[in-house]
Amino acid sequence: MANVKDVAKRAEVSTATVSRVLTGRNKVNEETKQKVLAAMKELNYQPNYLGKQLRELRSNNILVVVPDFGNTFFYEVLQGIEIQALEHHYEILIKNMKNKEGENLDYFKYLHQKQVAGIIMLTVGEKEKLEIIGNDRVVIATSHLKGVDIPSIHVDNEKSAYKMTNYLLALNHRKIAFISGGFDTISSSNRLIGFQKALKEYGLEMNPQYIREGDYSFESGIREANNLLELDTPPTAIFAASDHMAAGVIKSIQRKGLRVPDDISVAGFDDIELASAVTPELTTISQPAFQIGEHAMDMMHQLITGKKIQNKRRIVEGKLIIRESCKIYKG
Amino acid sequence: MANVKDVAKRAEVSTATVSRVLTGRNKVNEETKQKVLAAMKELNYQPNYLGKQLRELRSNNILVVVPDFGNTFFYEVLQGIEIQALEHHYEILIKNMKNKEGENLDYFKYLHQKQVAGIIMLTVGEKEKLEIIGNDRVVIATSHLKGVDIPSIHVDNEKSAYKMTNYLLALNHRKIAFISGGFDTISSSNRLIGFQKALKEYGLEMNPQYIREGDYSFESGIREANNLLELDTPPTAIFAASDHMAAGVIKSIQRKGLRVPDDISVAGFDDIELASAVTPELTTISQPAFQIGEHAMDMMHQLITGKKIQNKRRIVEGKLIIRESCKIYKG
DNA sequence: ATAGATAATCTAATCGATTAAGATTATCAA
């Protein structure tokens, strides 16, 4: 493999000049430039990225930590990240949090070892808080950590859940169950808060049996719906904190021979493609996932280039999308 | 940031010794080792990966080229890749082919520039053939290129489609439509061949109107099903080359007020989570996606470590999964 | 005591690209 030296020799210039042609950062005489370019072509020269990175002491890789490869919501965020990354010439490295269960979370090692220029965390828990502190070059997407100064972008989880719950209340439902994506998950906790707030404002007592813990997955939706349906007085509406779980809920209800929404209403959260693929189509909260990804990558770029980020905590609105899975309750 | 030199100075040894402690590749006196480790700790030393990579002239990043971030099938493959990557300490870099429309395909640049150690292509078309030739360090997963010596792993697309078609024939269907994932897509073409073969063996004439071109997406499934349903004699069964498209087909049929499978049978391909989330649940071909990913990464590891790959062309069997979306036709 | 073997460690070069500092050349005005 040819390197700068070879090219320099062939073009009868110094390596410095070759490098200047390469980077375009300094002036080079047009004639010289052509000689160098010709030499590169003849030698089929490809600059070695490792050398460049070492000299410049930075990688252009961005690590994206995905909580769960099985949850397709994150891929929509990833698409937004990718578009922005393409624009600014970053490469995306991904890690699945789920594969690391139990092991220590050493994502930040990548940062300290300069293997990546930054880390975008899709969702975080309190666990990561300590590790994150002291690291610039971290952006949190789809969630937020209280009390630390990390740029983040996410939907207003509380408000969105509040909206959905009010919608269900307006449909005359009083026995509403909530399936969380995990009690220790920040985004899900906020959705639960919004849910509870709506009930409370409506003057309804919370039934602890109606609060269930899933893990955002389809399977956990099935499982928790099964549990709910076995109660003496099952709910008339189930609000799941993700579309994956909501799809599982629908599946569970249908397997029991009941109908959605005629017998039980089901609501989701995220508005991923799945939401409109299932039957009945899901009434859900639309998260602008793509946009969230773009924001995250945009803030990362600001961090890396040392610019001041205007608006470090960005919150976008979730939109209530009414489809077919919820119906007025006629007790 | 501390580097080997600083550590060496502090531990009163040479950088060579520090490095030997770091890599563990050579003998170091236990006492010296402890001194070095202590120095590292005191300085909070983190080895710089860029230096290491340059010296060793290799990156441990593997580029995975995903045809379409929107198709969740690939994420199941990705999970398999990730597990194996974790095992062998590779990092995964991903690229979305869809974002590169029109631009020249310069994935191989990453290889030449040593930015990645290898490339796993999820699906390829004839277009990439020329670029691939001459590159070792490439593995193709979920597809295969004829006439080139590239390691590949995929299901037997033809046989699997043949199986499914025979199943539909056995259910007494005679007017069967096929929705391709793209006529220029190798995997999809082979599925079409299997489909046609089954019809032919059964002595059925192929109706060109029943062969449609989608792009593996949910939306294209809706679109092509709409077209099929508008025919004078619509098919009694629709076989889509992906679950995403099959889900779209079901949606389209239901929107027209018809029922699946009572009015029309629908079959898919892939057996992703979506297949059992939709109603009715999809009868489909199960691809061992996870296993395919593992194989791909395994072969990549062999390539990188210079070992001879036993069985360069690996083919796994697709399994017919019978669920609810197909039913016997009573003309 | 000494040569020879072995183990532990060090010195200095190396990977390939970039760049600061300095050298050289070209250009122009006086």
Next chain:
DNA sequence: TTGATAATCTTAATCGATTAGATTATCTAT
């Protein structure tokens, strides 16, 4: 023709980790 200025190019150092080859210390056998 000289001096000043700008344009262009070169030399050599640099980024941080690794390693071939040299050196030193330690031990064994004679």
